[in-house]
Amino acid sequence: MFKDTTAYFHGRTAILATKHGKEQVIAPALAALGIQVEVAAAIDTDQFGTFSRDRPRCGTQEEAAEAKANLVLSETGADLAIASEGSFGPHPQCPLVPGDRELVLLVDRLHDLKLWGEVISLDTNFSHATIRSLSDALTFAKTVGFPSHGLIAMVSSDPIPNTPIFKGIKTVEELEAAIAALHPHSPDGRLHLETDMRAHMNPTRMGVIASATAELVKAMQQGCPQCGLPGFVATETIPGRPCALCGAPTSQTKAVRYRCQRCAHVLSVPTQEPLADPSQCYFCNP
Known part of the structure; x- marks a missing residue:
């Protein structure tokens, strides 16, 4: 379904904005795509906010990650940057349990491309x-x-x-x-x-960053079937998978919709499981 994206990244160097050792998990993952990761050691990423709150975060989690990446690009003159940002609080599906939302961002000035890897995990010691x-x-x-x-x-x-x-x-x-x-x-x-919760002080969080990086790598490898641009990722889930017993539509996902950033090509892919469990049906299990 996806076009090969090797030519976009192989042989390039990405500058990583971190002072907390995130290269330990980010660099090996990107190396699999032929990318060498270098740390922007002279850039103080704490200026964009600290977990101890002595420096408030600038804007949203996404905005803070983008600010880090953009500073790296402007300070180093590079055309490929990586930045990561974490956030901790009630898990969206389990509000009584703490969760860790990790974002890993790639900004590619050469191809005018911005890609994200995201994981929301219950695996955290945040307390x-x-x-x-x-x-x-x-x-x-x-x-x-x-x-x-x-x-x-x-x-x-x-x-x-x-x-x-x-x-x-x-x-x-x-x-x-x-x-x-x-x-x-x-x-x-x-x-x-x-x-x-800084990554070099928290092995559990470092593992979640690794998972988010794996999601970024997946996005980098998924080229648009029409124009080939990396980042052909799922942007929408479509509900309505029919009940296996009565055939009525349920809230369960029946298809996932992919969209290209450049040419706006859209592709809907049905889920592997065509029918929903009757326990999820409003009629069979009201």
């Missing part, structure tokens, strides 16, 4: 706690994968000006020292402890 002592801190730490996963300690969940924030805590000694340094700044003895 926080109010503590008063090292004992409280260690109790929380055990639940979030410490010490393989780092911690952040601060006086309050909302950063207070002129008070310290301790990031990348990965030993009991570092945790104890952070608590001792923060206590004089707390009027009631309570402190805020949370998971460090």
Whole structure:
């Protein structure tokens, strides 16, 4: 169904905007397409926002990723850039459970192309706690994968000006020292402890970034059947798969619609399973 896209990417160099080791999972995936990844080490991506909230994120998750990629392109003169941005909060399908939404963006100035890889995952240790002592801190730490996963300690969940924030805590000694340094700044003895969600401090998140990169690679490999442009991806699901018992349309997907960014070619592909389970039918299972 898809045209080969090898000629678009093979032999090129992509500049990655990161200071948190994301090249560990992004570079091997792009190498399979013949792309060499170089890190833009001189660019401070924290200027676009930090998980510790001492620097608010600029705009939406998508806008922050684009700002990173565009800065890399303007600062380096490259024509191919990669940027990643994560966001944590209630999972859209399971609001009581935390989720990790990861975006990996490719901006190709040579072909005027923008492609995304996206994953929304329940696989995250995103959490926080109010503590008063090292004992409280260690109790929380055990639940979030410490010490393989780092911690952040601060006086309050909302950063207070002129008070310290301790990031990348990965030993009991570092945790104890952070608590001792923060206590004089707390009027009631309570402190805020949370998971460090930066990729190099969070192996679980790094795995989700790898999955999002795999989705990006898939988009890069899917060339439009008409003009060949990469990024011929599903943009819409069409409901109405008929019930296997009564034949009535259900809310289940019956086809997926693909659309080209350049020539607007559209292709609807039926799902592999032609009939829906009667348990999903409004008539058979009202």
